[in-house]
Amino acid sequence: MKTFLLIDLLQRKVNSLLFRFTLVIYSIAILTVENNYFNFWTYFTAILIYVSLYLYCINKSFIRLLNDFALITVVTIYKNPELYYIFIYLMLPIINSVNFSGNKKRPELLYLLSIIIFVILYFLFNERLDYKLMLLILPVLGLKAINHYTHLRVKIQAYKDDLIEVVDSFYTTKQNLQRPHKIYKELIVTINNIFKDRIVENIYCFTIVKDRIIVVNGTNFIWNFTFTSKDLVARIREEKQIFGEEVLIEERQVNLSLLMHTQLGDNEYFYLFTLNKRIPLYYSIIGFLGFIQPVLNKISNILLSEKIVQQIRYDEITTLSEKRQYVNRANNMMHFIRNRLSPFANLTAMLETLPKVNQNILDDYKKKLNEQNNRAKIELKNITDRADDMLEKSKNPFFYSILEDISIVRAYTIFKRSFTNIFPDEEIIADIEPQKSKFIIKLNIEGYEIFISDWLNNIKKYYIKYIKCTFTEDEEYLYIIFENDHAQSKEEITNLIKDLVSNDKNEILKRTTHGLYTIKSLLNEMNIDYDVKEEGKNLMLTLKFKIYEYESSNI
Known part of the structure; x- marks a missing residue:
């Protein structure tokens, strides 16, 4: 865009120079064929002043315009403006107006000066004003109407280009x-x-x-x-x-x-x-609003693209959640193997002290037993070391304990995005004071997104027809409340609530699927306070976040 404007500027500068050159040559031609009111040196000085003033004021369009009309007036004074070549000479600035820039164009002044000079010349030469004057002025007025429409069309197109440029340049900034x-x-x-x-x-x-x-x-x-x-x-x-x-x-x-x-x-x-x-x-x-429409269409295209990207991101988060569950299942499997290998270690220790071998083969037996025992110890150490390494939290890429400052608005936006994907026909109840929009909470965004996705998908799997999600706050805390009906038995719901509030991992895994443990782990890793209870025939989960005031929140 900037390159185009530079080329356009250079073209207009060249056109301006060619127009002044044409005006000077035309002036000399008229002075050569017509009887002149002033002497030669007066016209020579006028042309010299005209050229000098043009070069000095090359970037001042208003002075250049007055300079043009000053030369035209001096050259045509007391000459017959009805002569076709004199009339064309008077109209040269109007003909050249197509080269004026949009910001500096003064069509009213241009046509006003042209008509005033023409009327003065007509009166000076004919010593009267009559109907012929109007016949000559009418085409000029017609040109004025055409020029005004053309100028308006160019101006509106410039408005449209400016608006589109805002959209195009905006999305090239990281x-x-x-x-x-x-x-x-x-x-x-x-x-x-x-x-x-x-x-x-x-x-x-x-x-x-x-x-x-x-x-x-x-x-x-x-x-x-x-x-x-x-x-x-x-x-x-x-x-x-x-x-x-x-x-x-x-x-x-x-x-x-x-x-x-x-x-x-x-x-x-x-x-x-x-x-x-x-x-x-x-x-x-x-019809200016018609030129805003294409800009809004471009913005809508961008919003639709972002919506598609968000859907892709949601699908990736769902896949990531499945991978996380797979890794955690592997972790639990290593726990299982490690616990079951303890008897083998004890058996090895007992076998080392067994004195019940026949004395005739005791030496050979001890040698073989020691070799087997050493191999068992090596394998046992390898398995135990591998299990310890896999169970180390710092090496788990899916551990979400690192929190950052997130604005309440952003937390709501992330929540709404997942909620809309899973329950497109439902709405979130938001009860937030506008002045709280810039307040923040401590959160791990990726862990938060995975939790929201997992819990809402669980609701979708088990609810019957009622779901209610509330996003609200008080003076100190932000609350996200999930409430839904279900077809589970009283015992199943009681065990579910018990598992969510329990700290005994093994007991949880005995009664529930691994998905519930993953959800609980996410909340604990992000240090989110939560409460789960049965409200009538509905299950209600409430998340509680401490609110902080911070102007530079990551919004």
Whole structure:
């Protein structure tokens, strides 16, 4: 993009130089064929001043424009502007206006000066004003209308390019990856720069899943939102753009809003723009919102791609959980082997002291017994050393005791991602004060993701029809509460609760599958306080995290 702008700048500089060269040559040609009001040296000095001033003010477009008209006025004073070559000479700045840059173009001034000079010349030469003057001015006004439309089209295209550039450049920056919500602030700055006013306040993205509206992300994180209209989904699908829709964000009424809908295959997104002021009528007339649509389509594509990546990541976490269980089963197998080898070690010690061998073969027997005993000791030591090495926690890549500072928002986002994958038709109950969003908890992200995935999959396996997940907090703690019904017997649930609160690993493994021990191990490794109980006919698990205030949380 920068290379293109540089080439465009060089081309316009060359065009500017060629235009001034043409203007000087044309001026000399007119002075040669026409009767002149001033003497030769006056025109020579005027051209010399014109060239010098152009070179001196080459980067000042306004002065260059006045300089052009000054030379044209001096050359054509008291000449007949109705002559075709004089008229063309007067129109040269308008013809050249196509080479003006978008930011420096002054079409109103350009046409105003052209018409004023033409009227003055017409009056000086004819000493009157008549209808012929209007016949000559009308084409100029027509050119003005065409030029205005062309300038507007180029300007709008530049707006569109600026907005798309924001999206394209945003995702080439490493620190922005997996943080798509940060793009909205840059987009707001660009849009407001186009409006030259602070029109847009915030942008929020929502997705429609089975006619349910789910928040995806936004300029800032929101816990609660309410669209008062019951038929919003149907209307946004039909109308694509809706102004003034009533919505509550964190219990605050949004007075001015704009909704814009995008669809990618079966995936639907719509964007809520909260506004400080109404969008100016001028921008509505020229269809400015139509140029925002492709930008939103690009963002939706990126969000959809991230959703697919998250699904892949979820599948990888599920696979990782299975591998973890496999490793832990191997660990337990080594425990089993080691415990069962203890009698063999005792037997070897006893055999070394056995005095019951016949004296005739005692020497040979002792020799063979010692050889066998030494081999057994070596194998026993190898097996024991291998078991000790495998059981050493520091060498276990699946041990999640290293914790980091994680914001409450990020913890919720990770939880919501797994929950939505497993229970797409259910919603999490979030009861978090907005000011707590930047508070943190201590957590191992990978272990947390595996636990959430394992526990929710267990719920899905055993629940009947009721599941409720709550994400809430008080002054000191964050709570994640899982509650679901089940078809298990009273004894099975009692044993399950007993195993989750027990510290006896062997007793747990006697009664339950290895998956339950893995879940319990994850919570213990991450030092997460938890409580499990039977609430009526439902099973309830509550996780408890200490909340800390820390502005540089890893969000």
